[in-house]
Amino acid sequence: MATGHETNPNEVRSVLDYAEGEIFVSSLEAVFKGVLESEVPVHAVYGPARGPFQNLRTHAADEGLSRLLIDHGCRLELIDEPGRAVDLAARSCLVGRNVVMLMSAGDVLRSANALVRARKLLEGSEGFGLLLIIEDDVEHLARSAPVHLLDDLAIAKIEPNDVSDLRDMIEHGIRLSRAGNGPTSMLVASNLLHSFDTITARPNRVVGTLDVAAAMKRKRRIGRGSETMSLLRLSRRLELNRTSALPSPGERAPLGLVAIGPAYTAAEYLLRRFGLEGRIPLLRIGMSAPFDDSIAERLLSRCERVVVLEARPGLTGKALLAASEAARRRGVETASTWWRSLPEIDGESPTLERGDALRASQVARKIGNLLDSVSTGRTITRGLAPADPRFDELEIPARGSSIGVEGAIRTVRNLLTATGQWLRERQDGEVEDDERIALMLDAPAESGTSRYDRLVEAEIWGRNRFLADGPAAIRECASDPTPRLLVICDVGAKGGIDVVRLATASVPEEFGDRVEIRTVDLTDLDGFLEVLRESVLSDNVRVLIARDGTPPRFDQSAIERSFREVDRLGFTTMHRLSRPAEQACSLRAPILSESLGTGVDRVGEELETTFKIDRLPRRMARMIKVRVRPLLEQIEVVRTRPPMVDVTGPTGERPGPPVIQHAAASVWRCHIAGWRGGEPGLVSRILCGAGREMGYQVGCSISSRSAGPGRGAWAQLLFTRPRDGAEPSLPLLIPFGEADLLLGADPV
Structure with missing residues (x-):
């Protein structure tokens, strides 16, 4: 048994060192946990410190993680240029090493030539594993050109559905790469890479204490599959594609669902929410390329209609249609397949748009009529809140476009x-x-x-x-x-x-x-x-x-760094308020609260005396005009102590004790409008920590899109009672109308 460094009792233990129990990790920490737990050794992790992996630099400086990686014979290298990272990974694979690469959205196209070179370089080589973890920004990138490039290069593709599945697929991806003698790609939805969740810890491959060794003996997973198998055979042994509630041979269900990647969590929650679990066959596709025709044929031959739910409609639906046509040529009666345009019911023909399958609420509204045809004695669509036409008329301005x-x-x-x-x-x-x-x-x-x-x-x-x-x-x-x-x-x-x-x-x-x-x-x-x-x-x-200059106005990371001192002190030391010079000596000064309503410039520059020369057009008379006048007056307020917090109500009474509203709820959700600081935000971090201390299982999903200088758009939190591993996971994104609390954090 390998032994790591001696553990200092005063040293803070890394969350990735836990061998059992529930741990709260980010998606990036789940990747490292998968690297450490993998029975197949991972020798290197390459990636850029940007996009969803911007905290990679912080993890590289973490002594606890560095010690664990050294014990496992793995190194972490930050490489900003994706093409060079692919070349280095390919050279490492030539000597029989296993490599994990992190690629943000757009890096696949930037490294297209390097991927082609790596594919040719590794042809005929054996005994290596190369896993490409690629961000799929479904919300902002309309085209799926990176996916088509992976298909053209015949690179196997797997898609996790939650943070725990992301951890498990690290080992699966390396095994598939070694079995196929080529790279394997893991396509991860962007919202999943910006998520935090509570997962069940398992022992790492290398342990250092007797307690962890005992936990390893109890919790160690049994290895499944051999690297000498074909890709499809190994994927079946790993159960990457699996079905539930499949009818017996000869029976045909009126409706079946096929869910790819994170759409599986939304579909599973939808069926359980409306009491249809076990009544509608559900096929979960974990490996979408190469496509397993046999498991798809079993579903198609036992259903009348099949709806494909995926983040980008049409990518897997076409492969499913090809499997259906091949079965029909052999005389097998198969179901009609729908992936973008859905069957027309009651004169309505809804359409699945890009990203709809990731939200259970959107899926419920798009396939609600189909669910009604399956449900007996209950109308699914009747329980959905009607759409408000006023929302369609709202013009939402572009947020964060100024930085x-x-x-x-x-x-x-x-x-x-x-x-x-x-x-x-x-x-x-x-x-x-x-x-x-x-x-x-x-x-x-x-x-x-x-x-x-x-x-x-x-x-x-x-x-x-x-x-x-x-x-x-x-x-x-x-x-x-x-x-x-x-x-x-x-x-x-x-x-x-x-x-x-x-x-x-x-x-x-x-x-x-x-x-x-x-x-x-x-x-x-x-x-x-x-x-x-x-x-x-x-x-x-x-x-x-x-x-960008000083103070920063456009660089979002620099703006966030400028707010760290404010977060550390709890207040802003310098306030500058500028107003027109005409108001400086007015008898009735403007109301200060109205001026503050427009926002105080926290990082405003100090006013200074300047001059400039404007060249007058030729059409004007040749003359010189000189005009000197004050334009602005600036007031500076230097604060040395935090402001006093008003603990009284508007009429002077002191607030009473809080009233517990959701004590009996098994699921509790919170939406935070606006967040600052590192992911998942200061307020989200406080609430998640409080939930963990109270014994809840906590999950969090954030939107990294900017909503202003130093502010993210939103964060959504999920609190649930402790669950065992057999229970299905809940979607971190809040379904419509199911939020219990709405917080507006840092609105100014």
């Missing part, structure tokens, strides 16, 4: 528009021999450009796009005599490749005098505008690297 790369690009676009307007005003009324310049944003226009002597083409790039295609664009612009202006928004990267160095190295030596590279501050709008005006008047190619 991040999108906010930076929008700011640069507005400045370029202002620069084009400045060019038009500057040239109105000029003499005929002066050069007339036009600024074309994104693409040159064909009409109306003949009256200009020179066209300056401007393009706006994000950081990730520039890292992929920027060097080739700079080389092309350098050899083209047309004046160009490239603005790269270098926002949101704490480390990795330096954009300035990459742009400088991309300039051909023979065109070194034609390309100019400068760094500008996104927070200094006046200075940025002056640089843009200077650039459009130049005949050369200008490459402007736009970066």
